[in-house]
Amino acid sequence: MLDILRRIVQEVSAAEDLTQALDIIVQRVKQAMSIDVCSVYLMLPDRQHLLLMASEGLNPDSVGHVRLGLGEGLVGLVAERAEPVNLDNATDHPLFRYFPETGEERYHAFLGVPIIHHRRLLGVLVVQQGERRRFDDQHVAFLITLAAQLSGAISHAELTGEVGHGRGRQRQSNLQITGIPGASGVALGMAVVAYMAADLEAVPDREPVVSAEAEIKAFKAAVSRVQEEMGEIKERMAGVLPAEERLLFDAYVMMLNSDSLLTRTVERIQEGSWGPAALRDTIRENSRTFEEMDDPYLRERASDLRDIGRRILTHLESSHRTPDEFPERTILIGEDLTATQLAEVPVERLAGLVSARGTGSSHVAILARAMGIPAVMGVSDLPVGRLEGREVVVDGYRGQIFIQPSRELREEFQRLVDEERELTEGLRNLALEPATTQDGIIIPVYANSGLLADINPSKQSGADGIGLYRTEVPFMVRDRFPSEEEQIGIYRQILASFDPRPVTLRTLDVGGDKALPYFPVKEDNPFLGWRGIRITLDHPEIFLTQLRAMLRASQGMNNLNILFPMISSLGELKAAQRLLQRAREELLDEHYVIPLPRVGVMVEVPSAVYLAEALARRVDFLSVGTNDLIQYLLAVDRNNARVAELYIALHPSVLRALQQVTDGARKAGKPVSICGEMAADPAAAILLIGMGIDSLSVNVASLARVKWVIRSFSRERARELLAQCMEMEEPEAIRALLNNALVQAGLGGLVRAGKT
Numbered sequence: 001m002l003d004i005l006r007r008i009v010q011e012v013s014a015a016e017d018l019t020q021a022l023d024i025i026v027q028r029v030k031q032a033m034s035i036d037v038c039s040v041y042l043m044l045p046d047r048q049h050l051l052l053m054a055s056e057g058l059n060p061d062s063v064g065h066v067r068l069g070l071g072e073g074l075v076g077l078v079a080e081r082a083e084p085v086n087l088d089n090a091t092d093h094p095l096f097r098y099f100p101e102t103g104e105e106r107y108h109a110f111l112g113v114p115i116i117h118h119r120r121l122l123g124v125l126v127v128q129q130g131e132r133r134r135f136d137d138q139h140v141a142f143l144i145t146l147a148a149q150l151s152g153a154i155s156h157a158e159l160t161g162e163v164g165h166g167r168g169r170q171r172q173s174n175l176q177i178t179g180i181p182g183a184s185g186v187a188l189g190m191a192v193v194a195y196m197a198a199d200l201e202a203v204p205d206r207e208p209v210v211s212a213e214a215e216i217k218a219f220k221a222a223v224s225r226v227q228e229e230m231g232e233i234k235e236r237m238a239g240v241l242p243a244e245e246r247l248l249f250d251a252y253v254m255m256l257n258s259d260s261l262l263t264r265t266v267e268r269i270q271e272g273s274w275g276p277a278a279l280r281d282t283i284r285e286n287s288r289t290f291e292e293m294d295d296p297y298l299r300e301r302a303s304d305l306r307d308i309g310r311r312i313l314t315h316l317e318s319s320h321r322t323p324d325e326f327p328e329r330t331i332l333i334g335e336d337l338t339a340t341q342l343a344e345v346p347v348e349r350l351a352g353l354v355s356a357r358g359t360g361s362s363h364v365a366i367l368a369r370a371m372g373i374p375a376v377m378g379v380s381d382l383p384v385g386r387l388e389g390r391e392v393v394v395d396g397y398r399g400q401i402f403i404q405p406s407r408e409l410r411e412e413f414q415r416l417v418d419e420e421r422e423l424t425e426g427l428r429n430l431a432l433e434p435a436t437t438q439d440g441i442i443i444p445v446y447a448n449s450g451l452l453a454d455i456n457p458s459k460q461s462g463a464d465g466i467g468l469y470r471t472e473v474p475f476m477v478r479d480r481f482p483s484e485e486e487q488i489g490i491y492r493q494i495l496a497s498f499d500p501r502p503v504t505l506r507t508l509d510v511g512g513d514k515a516l517p518y519f520p521v522k523e524d525n526p527f528l529g530w531r532g533i534r535i536t537l538d539h540p541e542i543f544l545t546q547l548r549a550m551l552r553a554s555q556g557m558n559n560l561n562i563l564f565p566m567i568s569s570l571g572e573l574k575a576a577q578r579l580l581q582r583a584r585e586e587l588l589d590e591h592y593v594i595p596l597p598r599v600g601v602m603v604e605v606p607s608a609v610y611l612a613e614a615l616a617r618r619v620d621f622l623s624v625g626t627n628d629l630i631q632y633l634l635a636v637d638r639n640n641a642r643v644a645e646l647y648i649a650l651h652p653s654v655l656r657a658l659q660q661v662t663d664g665a666r667k668a669g670k671p672v673s674i675c676g677e678m679a680a681d682p683a684a685a686i687l688l689i690g691m692g693i694d695s696l697s698v699n700v701a702s703l704a705r706v707k708w709v710i711r712s713f714s715r716e717r718a719r720e721l722l723a724q725c726m727e728m729e730e731p732e733a734i735r736a737l738l739n740n741a742l743v744q745a746g747l748g749g750l751v752r753a754g755k756t
Contacts, residue, residue, distance in 0.1 A: 004028075004032045005142070005145060005146055005149060007028075007291055007292075008024070008025070008028045008029070008032070008146065008150075009146075009149045009150060009153060010291075011024050011028065011288060012024050012025060012150055012153040012154070013153045013156070014284050014288070015153075018053075018154070019054075021153065021154060022040050022042075022053050022054035022154075023054055025038070025040055025054065025125070025150060025154075026038040026039060026040060026054045026055055026056040026057075027056050029056075029125075029127065029143075029146065030056045030057060030127075032142075033127060033139060033142070033143075035057075035127045035128065035129050036057050036107055036128060036129050036130050037055065037056065037057030037058055037104070037107055037126070037127065037128035037129075038055070038056050038057060038125075038126070038127050038128075039052060039054065039055040039056075039057070039058055039125075039126045039127075039128075040052075040053050040054045040055070040115075040123060040124070040125055040126070041053065041066075041068070041075050041079075041123050041124045041126065042122060042123035042154075043079070043121055043122055043123050044067075048069060048070055049067055049068065049069050049070070050067070050068050050069075050070075050075060050076065050079055050123060050124060051064065051066070051067050052064065052065070052066035052067075052102075053123070055102075057107075057128065058102045058103060058104055059101060059102050059103040061101060062099065062101045062102040062103075065101065066099050066101065066102060068097065071095075072095075072097060073095060073096065073097030074087070074090055074093060074095055074096060074097070074110055074112060075112055075124050075126060076095075076097075077095050077112075078112035078113065078114055078124045078126075079114060079121055079123075079124050081114075082114045082116065082121060083114065084111065084112065084113045084114075084140060084143075084144060085110070085111070085112045086110070086111045086134055086135055086140060087109070087110045087111075087134070088108065088109055088132050088133050088134045089108045089109070089132045090107070090108060090109070090110035090128075091108065104128065106130055107128040107129060107130055108128075108129065108130065108131065108132040108133075109128060109129035109130075109131060109132060109133050109134065109135060110126070110127075110128055111126070111127050111128075111135040111139065111140065111143060112124050112125070112126045112127075113125050113140075113143050113144050113147045114147065115147045115150065115151050115154060116147075116148070116151055117151035117152055117154070117155045118380075118642070122151055122154055122155060123154075125143060125146070125147045125150075127139075127143065152380070152381065155381045156381045156383060173404050173405065173406045173409075174402055174404070174405055174406050174409050175402065175403040175404060176400060176401075176402050177379055177381065177382060177400070177401050177402075177403070178379070178398075178399060178400050179354070179376045179377055179378045179379035179380075179382075179399045179400070179401070180358075180359050180376065180377045180378040180379075180399045180644045181376065181377075181396055181397060181398065181399040182353065182355070182358070182359070182364075182365035182368055182369075182374075182375030182376055182377035182396060182399070183353070183365055183368035183369040183372075183373060183374055183375035183396050183701075184369075184374065184396045184397050184701075184702075185352075185372070185373070185374035185396045185397070185420060185701075186374055186393070186394065186395055186396065186397070186413050186416045186417050186420060187329070187331065187351040187352030187373070187374040187393070187394040187396075187417070188329065188351070188391075188392075188393050188394075188405075188410060188413055188414060188417065189327065189328075189329030189330055189331040189351040189352060189391075189392060189394075190327040190329060190330060190331060190389060190390070190391060190392070191331050191333050191354075191387040191388060191389060191390045191391075191392045191403075192326060192327065192330050192331065192332055192333065192345075192388065193333050193334065193384055193385065193387060193388045194332055194333065194334035194337060194341040194344075195334065195335070195384075195385075199310075200279070200280045200283055200284075200306065200309050200310060200313055201280070202335060202384075202385070203276040203277050203279075203280045203313070203385065204277070204384065204385040204386070204387070204388040205273070205277050205385055205386050205388060206273075206274045206276075206277060206388045206389065207272060207273070207274060207389075208269065208272075208273075208274045208275075209274060212269050212270055212272075215269045215274055215275040215278075216266050216269050216270075216275075218275055218316060219265060219266070219269065219275045219278070219279065219312075219316060220262075220266075221315070222275075222312045222313075222315035222316040223256050223262065223312055225315045226256060226308065226311045226312050226315065227253055227256050227257075229311065230252045230253050230256075231253070234250070251304075252304065252308060255304070255305060255308055256308065256312075260282075260286055261282060261283075261286065261305075261308075264282045264285070265278045265279050265282045266278075268281055268282060275316050276313055276316055277385075279309060279312055279313060279316065280309070280313075282309075283305060283306060283308075283309035286305055287302040287305050287306055288302075290302035290305060323345075323346045323349075326345050326346060326349045326350075327349065328349055329349070329351040330345055330349050330350050330351055331351055331352045331353070331354060331392045331394055332345055332350060332352070332353050332354070333353075333354045333355075333382070333384055333387050333392070334354075334355055334356070334384065335355075335356045335357060335384050336355060336356065336357040336358065337353060337355040337358070337364045338364065342364065342367060342368075342371075347371065350371075350373055351373070351374075351394075352373060352374045352375065352376075352392070352394035352396070353368050353373055353374070353375035353376070353394070354375070354376050354377075354379060354382070354392070354394060354401055355375070355376075355377050355378070355379070356378070356379050356380060356382045356384055357377070357378065357380075358377040358378055359377050359378050359638050359640065359644040359647065364377075365377050366448075366627070366677065366699075367450065369677065369680065369699040369701060369702070370448060370449065370450065370699040370700060370701070371701070372699075372700065372701030374394045374395070374396035375394070375396055376394055376395070376396060376399050376400065376401050377399075377644075378399075378644055379401065380642075382401075387403065390403055390404060391403075391404060391405060391410075392405075393405050393409065393410070393413050395413070419749075423749050424704065427704035427705065427707075427708055428704065430704060430707060430708060430711070431461055431462035431703055431704035431707055432462040433462070433707070433711075434464075435464075435706070435707040435710040435711060436710070436711060437689065437710055437711070437713060437714050437715050437718075438711070438712070438713060438714040438717075439714040439715055439716060441715050443689065443693070443694070443695060443696065443710050444464040444465070444694075444695040444696075445462075445463065445464055445695070445696050445697070445698065445703055445706055445707050445710070446463055446464055446465045446466055446467025446468070446502075446504070446673075446675075446695060446696070446697040446698075447461065447463035447465075447466055447467065447697065447698065447699070447700050447703060448466075448467060448468045448469075448470075448675060448697050448698060448699050448700075449466055449468070449469050449470070449494075449700075450469065450470035450471075450472070450473035455493065455494060455497045457700050458498075458700050459497060459498070461700045461703045461704065462703060462704065462707070463501075463700070463703055464501060464502075464695075465498055465501035465502040465503055465504075465559070466494065466498060466501075466502070466503040466504060466697075467504055467623070467673060467675050467695065467696070467697020467698075468504055468506055468563070468623070468675040468697050469494060469503060469504060469505045469506060470506060470509065471487075471491075471505055471506055471507065471508055471509075471546065472508055472509050472510050472514055472516075474486075474487070474490050475508060475510065475516055476510075476514065476515075476516060476517075478518075479517065479518055480518050481518070481519070481542060481545075483545075484545050484548055484549045484552075485549075487545070487546060487549035487550075487553075488549045488552050488553045490553075491505060491549060491550055491553035491554075492553035492554075495553055495554055495557050495559060495560060496557065498559060499557045499559050500557070500558070500559050501559060502559050502561055502598075503559050503560060503561065504561040504562075504563050504600065504623070504675075504697075505550050505560065505561070505562055505563065506563040506564075506565055506602070507533070507536060507543065507546060507547070507562065507563065507564055507565065507576075508535070508536050508542065508543070508546055509531070509532045509565040509566065510531065510532075510535060511526060511529065511530055511531020511532060511534070511535055512526050512527045512529075512531045512532075512628075521535075527628075527631065527637060531566060532565040532566025533564055533565055533566045533567055533572055533576060534566065534572075536576075537572065537575050537576065537579075540579055543576075543579055544579060544582065544583050544586075547562075547579060547580050547583035548583045548586065548587060550562060550597075551583060551584055551587055551592070551594045551597070552587065552592060552594070554594060554597060555592065555594060558595065560597040560598075561597060561598045561599070561600060561620075561621070562580065562597050562598070562599050562600070563599075563600045563601070563602055563623055564576045564599070564600070564601050564602065565602045565604070565625070566602065566604060566605065566628075567601045567602060567603075567605075567608055567615065568605045568607045568608060569607065569611070570611065570614060570615070570618070573601060573615060573618060573619070574618075577599065577618075580596075580599065581596075584596060598620040598621065599619050599620055600619055600620060600621040600622060600623050601615050601616075601619050601622055601623070602622075602623050602624070602625045602675075603615070603622055603623070603624045603625065603629065603661050604624070604625035604626075604627075604628035604629045604632070604676075605628070605629070605632050606629075606632055606633060606657070608661075609629070609657045609660055609661055610660075611664075612660060612661045612663075612664025612665060613663075613664035613665070613667050613668050614664075615664075616664055616665045616667075616668035616669075616670040616672075617668045617670075619670070620670065621665075621670055621671045621672065621673065622661065622664075622665050622670060622671075622672040622673070623672070623673045623674075623675045623697075624658065624661055624672065624673070624674045624675065624676060625675060625676045626649065626654075626658075626674060626676025626677065626678035626679070627676045627677055627678075628676075629654070629657065629676070630647060630648070630649055630651070630654055630676075630678070631647065633651075633653055633654055633657055634646060634647065634648065634651060634653070634654070648731045649677075649678045649681060649684055650683070650684060650687075650725075650731045650734045650735055650738075651731050652726075652728065652729060652731070652734070654678075655687060655722075655725060655726060655734075656726070658674075658687075658688070658691060659691055659726075662691045662692055662693060666692065671694035671695065672693060672694055673693065673694060673695040673696065673697060674688055674693055674695075674696050674697065675696075675697040677699075679696040679697060679698050679706065680698040680699055680702035680705075680706060682705060682706070682709050682742055682747065682750040682751075683735060683738035683739060683741075683742060683751075684738075685706050685709045685710065686709060686713060686718050686721055686722075686738055686741060686742075687718070687721065687722050687725060687738070689709075689710060689713060689715055689718040690715065690718030690719040690720075690721060690722030690723075691722060692715075705750055708747065708750070709742075709747065709750070712745045712746065712747055713741075713745065721737065721738065721741055724737060725737060725738070739751045
């Protein structure tokens, strides 16, 4: 049953549109369960009625016509209760409703299960049998499991069909898809799909780049190259495999020459598809044929066919786009966007980001905020492969995208873009002024950075320095660990650019959602695993090289701060400090005279909250990384779109934890800063001022707005609001109170930038 379920889900996921997906479901379930009828009813847009959308066993003419309200009939009962209904004789039930056009009077046994996706009822999956009997537990369990597995595929197929890709198909305008706010702002532009090389399923739909003839020529050349490879592999295996085993490679060559692969792909190209997508669809179609065969040996040939497809694709794919090939306003879309994919797009052409995976706290979202680029994350049902070349609107405030916007919708969002620009320009001069509260307290506002390209924008933005430089970014964009000399060049450029303003360099913080391609860390639970200071303490050769580079880069200047990430115990802090002292002593032996820099600890795990005072006594400052701290306090994976709504910066427990850290630092007589994304939230900034936070560090795009908030409140007023919020139990109430305070202070334009 598990194998059957897997194959059904795979086939439905590969469907061209919703109609095909539903037809596959009813056909395969009827066959797998050996029953008389399988039907799917879907919820209509009014959320009050269900419509028969597909059936194998009922009168085909009834499909698209039978309509029931919630609670009406047995199907309506399943929908209303959102739980299975299993009856041996459906007609005996008082809610049974008979529809003559279906021809279902001869069926007695009834089993209906709800189809639910992200708490939203999509419809009802029904099976029926002529004989009077209750379906057994195995059938019930199978159907419930199948409905749960298919819910995402059905939702995806629904969107795929609405986006459409066939010639002459009427595409729906203003198709709205909701994800998670990643970076604030609004963008309009043209979709460009980023995908991993040699991944057939990731290949997007696209028309021929040059011409159908050129695509066909390239495809045939790729096939010929793979045929040559098969011959070469067969020869290499001559001394390893017996002759009969090497015949497998002859079979591969036969597959490459078959009409089902060669001719069908060419036909698809002639019908208007580009080569990689035509190959993808042909391999998908033929693989499905093999998987449906009864013979286990032949079923396994499906994987061989997919391997051949990947080999052809490797030769077929052209090199990456040149910078000039990206549209003027590129909306980069991907299944799981990476920093490398962002870097491939010229900054001046990158208007917005959309990722099917990740959340507002993902590394890519943080980079987007640093670059001032609107982003929407975690759009789980997004038909990524169908969006190449489509016009898209990105609303980073509400976490929504609109595909194929109408003229009216484009004009409305363009108005918002213009308002954003006016607000930003209006704050430009204010950003250059000190951030002083209305009762005269100066609160420095630093910039978060990870790219050398951020240096000039950070300086021009009015930043009081760099509050967090993510040194892992230079590590992530290389294919090896950077040398000491390479790191010195990077760090010195940053330190010199801001001298005498302070620059805080965080030591290497990889693991979790930040992987190095040349230093892979594979773990079942990476956020609770080997990451941050844990890795660098286990690899002192990496850590010492970085610490030496930081110290050498600071020669002749006195603005270096070093920040240790992911500290969870005093033992880790002491070990890191010993290595820092060792690095300095080594440099002294080499005749470098370098003063010991200010050292800080990131508070981002719960244990550090409770150790705040003890940690602060041993360092020069504390810096709270709210991105991870919120994740660990609330047990919410910040990269998991399914639980993203539970990641709440203004959760009462988060506010209490921050207050405890502030109190601990104050007792130790040390300053405390906030360098997480919470500091860029205008509403949260009010509370941080009230807590007595000494400085904030934010992405450059938010710097002027945060300064505006600081200059609009006194610390006394912020304390009053903090006291009220500390008495509240619901984050929504806290958000509402703070938004109202922003409006009253004349900062209403900042309200939409915040989220709970």
